[in-house]
Amino acid sequence: MKRAGEVVSLRQILEQVWQDVAVDDSNIRVQVGDLRRALSPKHQRFIVTIHTRGYVFVAPVQRLPS
Structure with missing residues (x-):
């Protein structure tokens, strides 16, 4: 989670995930919705939409030593 807590x-x-593929913005919204359902047990919110700006991963993140 390089950018946890930051608006993306x-x-x-698109540049990070689908850099060489034509993807419509609505497709990203669908994928983010799928991620929310996969990551959010019991209606906890881990990904928040910031209107007109992007998305923020808001769950606590702990980096483990490698």
Whole structure:
């Protein structure tokens, strides 16, 4: 989780995840929705939408020693 707690824009997601693939913004919204359902037991919110700016991963993150 390099950017936990930071707003990540749709463009940044496209560049990092689908850099050489044509993907519509609505597709990203669907994928984020799937991630929310997979990560959010009992309706906890781990990914928050920041209107017109992007998404923020808000769950506590703990880095483990390698």
